[in-house]
Amino acid sequence: MFLITCPYCGEAREEQEFSYAGEALIKRAPLDSSDAEWGDYLFNRNNTKGPTLEQWQHTLGCRKLFMVERNNVTNDILAIKTFESLRSDS
């Protein structure tokens, strides 16, 4: 059970306060994609071992979603990013 620092609330809190919300940065396939492309978007995942970028929601706090880079073997949290930061980068 790890600690996550919510970038909005600014505090390290128990993982139980948060909800895992899947791999981050999955691009939604367009309506005119083929069945195969749509299926890939809908179901296929990188499911990488080691450092991964994932979405978490501060469910029992501010309810904001943000991104956590976590080594999913050691549970070490390497970075925490907001979606806003992603948009200002690009």
Add this chain to the structure above:
Amino acid sequence: MKRLPPQPCERINRKQRLSFKWHGRWYSGFAGDTLASAMLVNDVTPVARSFKYGRRRGIMAAGVEEPNALVTLESGSHHHTPNVRATDAELYEEMQVQAASGVPSLEHDIRAWLKPLHRFMSAGFYYKTFKAPKNWWPWYEKGLRRFSGFSAAPSEPDAEHYDHQYHHADIAVVGAGPAGMAAALAAAQGGARVILLDERPAPGGEMVSDCATDQQARQWFEATRQALETQANVSILTRTTAYALHDYNLLLALERRQDHLALKARNPQHSRQRSHRIRARQVILATGSHERPLLFANNDLSGIMLASAVRRYLHEYAVLCGDEVVIAGNNDSIYVLASELLNAGVRPVVVDSRDSSLDTAALQQRGAVVRTNHAIIEAVGSSRVTAVRIAEIRQTGNRWDIVSLKETLPCNLVALSGGFSPVVHLDCHTGSRPVFSGEFQAFMPACDRPNRFVAGSVNAHPDWAGCRDDGMHAAASALAALALTPSSPAEKPRRKSLGTGPFLYLSHKPDKVFLDMQNDVKASDIAQAIAENYRSIEHIKRYTALGFGTDQGKTGNVNGIAVASAVTGIPMEQIGTTTFRPMYTPVTMGALAGEETGLLYDPQRFTPMQHSHVQAGAQFEVVGQWMRPWYFPQGDEDLHTAVARECQAARQSLAMMDASTLGKIDIQGPDARELLARVYTNAWAKLAPGKCRYGLMCDENGMIIDDGVTACVSDTHFIMTTTTGGAARVYAHLERWHQTEWPELRVCFTSVTDHWSTTAVVGPKARRLMEKICSDIDFSVEAFPFMDWREGTVLGVPARVMRISFSGELSYEINVQANYGRYIWDQVHEIGQAWNITPYGTESMHVLRAEKGYIIVGQDTDGSITPHDAGMGWAVARNKPYPFIGLRSLSRSDTARADRKQLVGLLTADPDTVLPEGCQLVRHPEDSAMLGHVTSSYHSPTLQRSIAMAVVRNGFALQGETIYARPVSGETLPVLIRDTNFYDAGKEQLDGER
């Protein structure tokens, strides 16, 4: 055995005598005794029988590493405690103790009678046998299970309760021996908030024995103990075992708050045990080490003990475990014990496997006999040890040989020290692997996770002063990590050496050399496992059961690795250990659950009207966390009769329902309407303020996940209702899509489920009632049509009144601020008496909606049903500017098939037959291939017959045809497929009485 005269540091209170009952006989001990020390002083032996061979066993250790002495306390009572280690159970007055082993009894064990067969019961024999003929296995298994287990399981409800406590600490120190005490004090003096934990009743650890003989030790110990007690920023938890260390320094510890008290003295208000959850910024593990026994034939006999245990019994409990003593070992600690035994008047024989250069002249002068380059090769005795045979030995490379058999030493106590295994368990719980050290002949903690330190004997310091200094050094490091400074500098101390010799395995009578006492794993079993190619240490463990016991191999595992090394020639560091996992010592199930028992297992949610429902005699249904009225029986009505009455009231006159549990989400912002269009399948562009609309929600896979009515308050403000069970899920669903996919939408959501309460007034007379209780809304059909809502004042309370219907009848849902909910409910109930208003629950709600063919998401749908499958293609707007969630999925090749399972209505040929819900459907009476199943099925009081809804493969095309229901019990029944709207297809009821 005998109790010695008072010892300088003994922890017993001789003024308080306690009695305990062992197998029907009363014995006595002193307050401060463990059950084991009291048993030793009373010469109770054997205390246990071994698991496989039923061998007689005595007490081997003085702490949690004890493999043998498992007992049952308070057998058969509400305090029945299985598998208690006598060595760390504190004695209390009138303790009732029984052995946890022995079939049929401790005195007479069948397994011991089978001794001639033991040679056929080597490692894994059961994998090779009992397998033919195959239908005999249940009988074999029944027979084998008879011998399984130690204590009986409790049979009565627990008399006591448990709780959890949460802590935050700057530094948590595990273990209050000299290292832990020094660390805790230094950390506290450096300004940190400290928690110090120790599994024993009082601090001191192994140092208590040192205090008995070392004045300097005693002075330091007393001063430190007092300083810790007066230090405001230290919490000391004794009788508290740290049982797990998780990521980010989450330390779990079990405090035994009342187990040491006589049953009569326990406070029922207090929990029996408490699980502490400590988040520590830094953790210092001062967990000590466990001594290892030596390997020789019959090393499991009663009277063969760990040397450190003999020492503890001597100093802490003033118990001399034997008066004819052989001490054997491979390190210098044995001479300390020899000296202390001499002080107690015993002249031991010391058998040292090393070619020791230690000067033992003084000891020998005092009467001890010392044999170096010698080892015990066999113990002799039946019910307990009576002698040992020793031999001169020699090591060549990795191999040990017996040079010559020397002598037989009569004895009644053998004290063994095969070196020390650091207690690395907690350090390994987060994935670290211990590292073998040749210097210390031990697996050392890796301590490679952040914010963690080890100190003391776990870090291979053998002496109290070294442990103390190491503790202070660890504290300084932990303080530095917190940007604090220690009050005095601490150097990393140099380790003293015990000169521990290499592991000694002679392979003499390996089938009598016990490694895991509890599971009867012998050296020969390890050798056999390896011969059978179970060579990985994990395979050896699993094949032989080495370390599988309640002691988890604290004394036996490393010796097992040493034997594997000797047999294979692979160095111990390459063999490695098995994985150390929580729990360090076993933890009571009740303590894990804490207060989450009985009704507190999960929160119960009630609507504001709950008390009125209870007063009205409602029966309740569990819906997620909610308790919802199921039906309101009058007198001795059953469900069927009550529902018939309730439905009739709704259809013919007036009824009311508590709809407060439906999820409610307040959606505001300029793009609120756009958001609705994207999350619901249907169109939202034209919904005007004052209007409501039904919405159907899919996941991206195109399957229905929720439905409900949304009201438009203004162009930028909507109130969404969700299903009762789906509220939290839908709320998170909206947030996820908004925040990750559509952040450009200016909209926000607030869950307002608990802010509003909803009383639904249902039936032809509903308008009559509403007109009576609300004067500022025009309820005429023209002014307030179906699917509109109005703001007004109901019974003096500001309200939003929605004219929506889940029954097909005229119906108004009165939404008020939740605190007024019960007032509105009660008033409506009272005023409605003019029309005999009838409260109804979920069951009648289900019947009424089924008569209209309205679906319940989760009952009529199951995660594999699209809007089209549910016959709700009308609610799918394909041409919205932005495609709704799930749209693309609907056109996949399988999802778009015309012959999918589809929701239809069913009528049985016999109107009185109600199909069981869940009942499967087939095309022809004899078929077993299933077309679908019944999702909803009721007796309809309105139609005076049974009705059902079902999902049926290609069901839309099969309308008008007869298929068959094949229920679990009962006969196959013909059923007619039709549409789902069984009642009032012309919607004549919808406007009620004008």
Add this chain to the structure above:
Amino acid sequence: MNYSWLGVLKAGLGGNQSWTPAWPDQEPREGYDVVIIGGGGHGLATAYYLARDFPGKKVAVLEKGYIGGGNTGRNTTIVRSNYLWDEAADLYEHALKLWEDLSEELDYNVMFSQRGVYNLGHSLQDMRDIERRVNANQLNGIDAEVVSTTELKQRIPIMETGAHTRYPVLGASFQPRGGVARHDAVAWGFARAAAARGVDIIQNCEVHALDIEAGRIRGLDTSRGYIRAGQVGSVAAGHSSVIAAMAGLRLPLESHPLQAFVSEPMKPVLHTVVMSNGVHGYVSQSDKGDLVIGAGIDSYSGYSQRGSPHLIDHAAAAILQLFPVFSRAKINRQWGGIVDVCPDACPIISPTPVEGLYFNCGWGTGGFKATPGSGHVFAHTIGQDSPHPLALPFHLDRFTTGALIDEHGAAGVAH
């Protein structure tokens, strides 16, 4: 050497010196017709059935650690086949039938104990789902019955069936042929039987890369060198996505930690298997006497083989809802595995876009019970280079067409 009482007697008389390896450790050869990645139960079973049913093929199993060290040795050993959907029920029933003869087939006692499995219902919807599933099972020829609370109390007197719990038990489904087995023995038994038929079992051999040329598999780079392979079957459970990535493929999988724990051994007290999805806990008592308890999966993905402690606490609380008398029993050990979870809670047994490369994965929390069936249909899928009829619905195609077999969406069935 056949295992028998006679053999045990003979060896015992000789001081147990005469035992020979259950399976030999092999050096990898230059190449194989079929290489199976993953020496767990499913992988070893696949190899065994390949060797048995396709005797011409030279087969190897590569295991990065020790055989049976993954989920095979980390599960709660429950075996049953009472699945809702035809496709799943057929597959698991195929497995259950193989289980019934497995000790004989392998000449190794896997201690398959058909003590029955109860799935409890705690809400009216649970009971509808139970009726639906039991009905479907019966029509599919699978033994199943609906059990009332009264009946349940008679059969399992220590169970709390009264109304005083948070989620009272309203009834159950029961599969009498379900039960438990000795998990390690399954891996070892298949390994021994496979080796006897010529399969090379290569431990401590980790696959680093797949050699693919022109869309066809050619071999594998391993920690023990390059191995040529005509066909490769990946049976790597939680690490399937890692293997897939070596072929440039993505799979519809997420790996999650799953935890279980055992109590100290106690005298026999529970003679069957009890599962509850409603309060999320399942329990049986091993032949050694421990209560074996399964907890839920962690919500987050991961490869750490350890989960969050609150799930252990919650599972203990769930078991105490059902069996309050276990309150003073003690938990001895907990552990975690990595399970590969598929969106529809059904496995993938499928060829891939890479010719000669096959995957068997996605068993989530329910793989152990399928071990022999999974191995058998996968062996035939590889051996004939065409999906076994029972494996066909579990083709990867379903994630394109939408033909999911939604076992967890439907019916409250824990795995």
